[in-house]
Amino acid sequence: MLDNITLTWLTNTGISSARLYWENKLGFFDVKDVKVPAGLSVFPRELYQAPRTWAEQAYPKLIYFNEVPKGNHFAAWQEPALFTTEVRAAFRSLR
Template identity: 50%
Template sequence: MPPLAPPDPATLDDLTGAERAALATLREADEWGSGYSAQQSTRSQTVGYGLVDSPAALCAWIVEKFWSWTDSGGDLHRVITWDELLDNLMLYWLPGTGASSARLYWESLRQVNEWISGPAGAPVTVPTGCSVFPKELQRPSRRWAERRFPNIRYWNEPGKGGHFAAFEQPALFVDEVRSFFRLVR
């Protein structure tokens, strides 16, 4: 999946170290970590049957993403407790929404990818705040983000956090949201 703010082709000959690292992370994720996305966007119902029929399958499918996408240094329970993981899993298991959550990719991924990286992507001009967490897979630079989001009012790159930053670092996440909204209220 392309980043929300793809690289500006004009900058590819003049990348910063952070931009090179961000592109390397995306390449690695595309090569080794995008199987779930391909499965859910092409055969979501197949995986969906397992997610609603087997608690072990649901647990493996979801917890692997938490393990891979958190800023945990390989020790997931350093940032998310067993109870928090189980609470999250139960939000899918009890109402039986594993299949519909997978189907979201089938229903929308192509359109989202076109919106993100296609030439017709109109700028988003509302006041925008960006918190780019260090272990998020998609970490655009500010100059890349400003092409799509020209009205960035808040930009920060916190020192910790991953894809599930609100879950991993709730106090830090709240501080980030508050910092942005203080500027636009």
């Protein structure tokens, strides 16, 4: 944790790393013109857990949807094996 904070502080990237949250002030369905295949893994302790029907409306080319048993907002960091499995499963059909 201190490594991440130090890296953000020393490289002066705190503002740009927060940009995602500022841009996310739009609604979930405000996604425009997403023409690429999308995959969604829903982690049980995530800040927002999109229902499948909403994900399908927001992403017309949704090729993967799965609700996993554990993990939260920082799933790639806290559950790297599970996260990797989900990414591979999501895009396996595109190989």
